[in-house]
Amino acid sequence: MRIALDCMGTDGAPASEIAGAFLTLQEQADDLTFVLVGDRVPIEEALRAAGSWRQGAVEVVHAPERVLPEDPPAQTVRRRPNSSIVTGIRLQKEGEVDAFVSAGSTGAVMATSLILLRPLPGVARPAIGTLLPTAAAPTLMLDAGANVDCKPHHLLQFASLGAIYAQDLMGVDAPRVGLLNIGEEPTKGDELSLEAFALLKQSNLHFVGNVEGRDIIRGVCDVLVCDGFVGNVLLKFYESVAAFTIKLLTRETEREGARMDLEEVLRVLDYAEYGGAPLLGVNGVSIICHGHSIPRAIHNAIRVAAQAVRTDMVGHIARDLRGEVDPGFPGPP
């Protein structure tokens, strides 16, 4: 398996990306090759600094152009053809790699994936899925920001895409699908959620009903669907609250010289544990990481990419869209 890794995305690029790849190779070395995309010189320096690499574990593709924050995402392909994002995704389009992982601009990765990889036939709006840590298993929330002003049928499709991700990547046989809403009752919500509720209820998904903001952290569903506006607000809020809590705790721990074992607390709140948001519904594997990703987060994103390839998640989604029978879904509970 060959994975293109954008080495110009994180705050600590390219060292963080390369350290993430190195972590992955400690675990699964045999069939994995990284195609490191970015500025060759710093990449090669970071490779040497990281340690000793198995022969054939890494290749470097020089793509030094920067995607700037002010660049319109939709014009990345045209304006920044030699950027690591465009180069890495093009490698996948051309069959040179099986997946692409990037901590670069979410908008640029998304737009470039849509343009070069294309949505799968039948997908109205590819969506960004993101794993939210909960008290139970993590919940995949989508859309996390690719689409605002969604229609009810978009939310239904997000649910289908998310359910396949949960099957293939989270190992859940019959994923519980919830609809983010402001009350449990089917009569609660805005126009969008009222209509989406009806569509989800009629679907063959394992729909568990409305999920309120307070229920998310309990892990009451495997897949949580919402409009990309509220999903994006919620995701960024969660990340910041987690980071803030960790900072407060760290400060207190230092001040008090306490030896309290906060590992469990931090593990639950720590976003890096779940690094890597898939863009679901495109004809390829495109995993988006946070710009602040530490090596462990990159490592986790690479694992997601590798497993999406191994399980042929994209083929699974395509078969589902063609209406081919999917024994994984048991129908309404």
Next chain:
Amino acid sequence: MRIALDCMGTDGAPASEIAGAFLTLQEQADDLTFVLVGDRVPIEEALRAAGSWRQGAVEVVHAPERVLPEDPPAQTVRRRPNSSIVTGIRLQKEGEVDAFVSAGSTGAVMATSLILLRPLPGVARPAIGTLLPTAAAPTLMLDAGANVDCKPHHLLQFASLGAIYAQDLMGVDAPRVGLLNIGEEPTKGDELSLEAFALLKQSNLHFVGNVEGRDIIRGVCDVLVCDGFVGNVLLKFYESVAAFTIKLLTRETEREGARMDLEEVLRVLDYAEYGGAPLLGVNGVSIICHGHSIPRAIHNAIRVAAQAVRTDMVGHIARDLRGEVDPGFPGPP
């Protein structure tokens, strides 16, 4: 000043409400009378249990009828005329009390306030404001759930209502108003936020622009406006994350026998510190508390009610709606 206190709202009613009132009277005893509304016998028992009360500090109004969770909020006035909610709000309408504080059903308090107190002339949609704890001063977010499917001009009015609350209750001279959105740039967002941005930009409010989910916890604005759908999701999510973190920390502390001083962490995350969400835009003072409110949260809600009366917040809003000059707003920065 006379404040009607619903004594049938919290999980620990009426003891929690009465303990909250007792806390308040330790601080400000002279001009305050509580009108305790609910089932007379348990109220009088709780009064005796709570301690010794100043002569004239409390009166009891018997209103034993329960508002059930399945009651449609809009029919509370007609179906539950002898409930503590309807009785307490009617007392305010009739001028018997100056404010009403309740931890009962948010929907019932809101609908009953709208029906009996009425929106102030010119208010399209009263909104629920709620204080979010942040790393800096708390932020008033509105709407927290009274209105879904808002129009841009509703968000503009929420901003005006919230700014007056921030002046009168939070002591902020020129409140910074932010618009909850998915990006900082004016071009980001859904249709609602794009249009609301333009309206806020043109207003005489101190508009500081879009605020992302990740910025909330930093306390970058005093007033944060959003549709009631996203506001409600966010509020409930925040409460649950805070509660969850506190639970994790408590468990760890017990297990490790640590002596770490978590007071600061807990204070920031502890919602009870800020108890009491005002319904802004009605002709009266109606403060809604969480059903899980502990006495300290009730106490804080009572303080909010008392200060809203002292500052004549309702009159301030009415003058603002009539377009009378308000020197507190400096205009655009």
